[in-house]
Amino acid sequence: MIEHLNWVATYVFVAFFALVTIMGFVAARWRAGDLDQLHEWGLGGRRFGAWISWFLIGGDLYTAYTVIAVPALVYAVGAYGFFAVPYTIIIYPLLFVAFPRLWSVTHRRGYLTAGDFVLGRYGNKWLELAIALTGILATMPYIALQLVGIEKVIQALGFSGEGLASHLPLTIAFVILALYTYKSGLRAPAMIAFVKDIMIYVFVIAAIIIIPAKLGGYGAIFDAAADAFAKKGGATGLTLKPGQIMPYITLAIGSAMALFIYPHALTGILSASSSDAIKRNAIALPAYSLVLGLIGLLGLMGHAAGIVVSNPQDVVPQLFLKMFPDWFAGFSFAAIAIGALVPAAVMSIGAANTFTRNVWKPFVHPAMTGGEEAVLAKLMSLIVKLGALLVILFVPTKFAIDFQLLGGVWMIQCFPAIIFGLYTRWFSGWALLAGWAVGMVVGTYLAWTPGAWVPVHAVFDWFVAYNGLIAVTLNVAISALLSLALRSEAPDATVPDDYLGGRAIQA
Amino acid sequence: MKYLLLLVPCVVALATPLYNTVEPQLFGFPFFFWFQLLLVPLSALFIWAAYLGERRQ
Numbered sequence A: 001m002i003e004h005l006n007w008v009a010t011y012v013f014v015a016f017f018a019l020v021t022i023m024g025f026v027a028a029r030w031r032a033g034d035l036d037q038l039h040e041w042g043l044g045g046r047r048f049g050a051w052i053s054w055f056l057i058g059g060d061l062y063t064a065y066t067v068i069a070v071p072a073l074v075y076a077v078g079a080y081g082f083f084a085v086p087y088t089i090i091i092y093p094l095l096f097v098a099f100p101r102l103w104s105v106t107h108r109r110g111y112l113t114a115g116d117f118v119l120g121r122y123g124n125k126w127l128e129l130a131i132a133l134t135g136i137l138a139t140m141p142y143i144a145l146q147l148v149g150i151e152k153v154i155q156a157l158g159f160s161g162e163g164l165a166s167h168l169p170l171t172i173a174f175v176i177l178a179l180y181t182y183k184s185g186l187r188a189p190a191m192i193a194f195v196k197d198i199m200i201y202v203f204v205i206a207a208i209i210i211i212p213a214k215l216g217g218y219g220a221i222f223d224a225a226a227d228a229f230a231k232k233g234g235a236t237g238l239t240l241k242p243g244q245i246m247p248y249i250t251l252a253i254g255s256a257m258a259l260f261i262y263p264h265a266l267t268g269i270l271s272a273s274s275s276d277a278i279k280r281n282a283i284a285l286p287a288y289s290l291v292l293g294l295i296g297l298l299g300l301m302g303h304a305a306g307i308v309v310s311n312p313q314d315v316v317p318q319l320f321l322k323m324f325p326d327w328f329a330g331f332s333f334a335a336i337a338i339g340a341l342v343p344a345a346v347m348s349i350g351a352a353n354t355f356t357r358n359v360w361k362p363f364v365h366p367a368m369t370g371g372e373e374a375v376l377a378k379l380m381s382l383i384v385k386l387g388a389l390l391v392i393l394f395v396p397t398k399f400a401i402d403f404q405l406l407g408g409v410w411m412i413q414c415f416p417a418i419i420f421g422l423y424t425r426w427f428s429g430w431a432l433l434a435g436w437a438v439g440m441v442v443g444t445y446l447a448w449t450p451g452a453w454v455p456v457h458a459v460f461d462w463f464v465a466y467n468g469l470i471a472v473t474l475n476v477a478i479s480a481l482l483s484l485a486l487r488s489e490a491p492d493a494t495v496p497d498d499y500l501g502g503r504a505i506q507a
Numbered sequence B: 001m002k003y004l005l006l007l008v009p010c011v012v013a014l015a016t017p018l019y020n021t022v023e024p025q026l027f028g029f030p031f032f033f034w035f036q037l038l039l040v041p042l043s044a045l046f047i048w049a050a051y052l053g054e055r056r057q
Helices: A007-029 A038-046 A050-061 A064-077 A079-109 A114-122 A125-156 A163-184 A187-215 A217-232 A242-259 A263-270 A275-284 A286-304 A312-323 A326-363 A370-394 A397-412 A415-422 A429-447 A467-485 A496-500 B002-014 B031-056
Strands: A456-460 A463-466
Touching: A007 A163, A007 A187, A007 A326, A038 A263, A038 A326, A038 A370, A050 A187, A050 A263, A050 A275, A050 A286, A050 A326, A064 A079, A064 A125, A064 A286, A064 A312, A064 A326, A079 A114, A079 A242, A079 A263, A079 A275, A079 A286, A079 A415, A079 A496, A079 B002, A079 B031, A114 A125, A114 A326, A114 A415, A114 A429, A125 A163, A125 A263, A125 A312, A125 A326, A125 A370, A125 A397, A125 A415, A125 A429, A163 A187, A163 A326, A163 A370, A187 A217, A187 A286, A187 A312, A187 A326, A217 A286, A242 A397, A242 A456, A242 A463, A242 A467, A242 B002, A263 A326, A275 A286, A275 B031, A286 A312, A286 B031, A312 A326, A326 A370, A370 A397, A397 A429, A397 A467, A415 A429, A415 A467, A429 A467, A456 A467, A463 A467, B002 B031
Parallel strands: none
Antiparallel strands: A456 A463
């Protein structure tokens, strides 16, 4: 079990893990508020200024799984894996334009989730339920994949075991995470995000300077990767094959539409203290996208370093073990593992807020008080994390990866109701619900093929596009047509001024 | 003006056929890679410009 352990790397790893564990519990007292209220536990009291939000949102969106999966894809196929770069470029103009409006209306009306906003705007609790369940469903596999990130680095430390014992370190890490998230709420990942993000920046800067220096420069790295792809053949290479161009573009657009409506992304944004803090973050957050692009290059460095792995997800850990001294490999692995804790915590909080406000409260117990909401949400955050852990312990990882792929397709189906709703009430709630339902079914159907779940579908021979984008186009068309027929009589709880910033009516 | 500034980085980032080449290389990087990496800080500058423009109004 531990006979092959890399002790130096493990000591460094455990030391950093212990540090963030202490921070997670201490965070309860940071910018203290009444943690028995849901907006305090679940949104940090909306007290995070531009700086804290930058660390929190960056730490929340650029997850450990990303650090493993993007280089894995670049290692496997080359240029195509780089779609993460245009994707993370176009999200920030969208953040700048639309999300200050969402922050403003949620702040003014006391909304905590996308479902709250949709209910207020359209007066339709079934649409609220659809948005809420989609968010929870899409978040579950995402949390599970964070665990995959932790497990990969623990394996790279040399830990091995039979059966359930092989998951022992992961289980311990996750129980600790669950406890301090329960106690401190969003304050815990916000505080840990400082450590996580600084560690990731350090490891990336070291990697892009030291590894090329050892491998003969970037020219040699790209040459070695080109050779490896030439040998491998198929749709691989340092540029896109003609047939990959439309999938590349549509994957970037579709992923960007989905990202900020995931519950964990919204939780990060809505916890900001002002709409100006969000706008300033739209300017500063691309720093993480640059880091993500550089992390993608690690996949190419893997080829130059002669790393051969059967599972591409092992390429980053193996590269670090080979290129760096043990203590720095331990540091980098800790960065990845801590990088999993922040998003996993925020995701479980986002899902818990959503379940409490938009599933339990409207359908089971409408008279809930703020205190009862906080109790339920804390409990839900534990249940959600337990569910993710059980998936990793008992179901093949492939299941979580496929499920996550579908999660993105489903999440986009909420885009029309939420984002269009920030600008107009022309669409009716029932029409949006019908569009959502069609989008969910069509998106899932397109992804299914007899052999595997796939991300893209050939609409015409010459036009292959991301399933989520095809499905949401249909979703918008149906929502628009039905809105013409079914004019909505339901009340709109918001007024135009709510979207424009200004002071809150209620806390 | 604000929307135009924000649109530019999106359009360029999605104009994939324009940058899907190896040449011209820079510091050993194929164009495909260095162009997209360079576009990230440039996009931030465009958003910053939009922000300043909005404040001036």
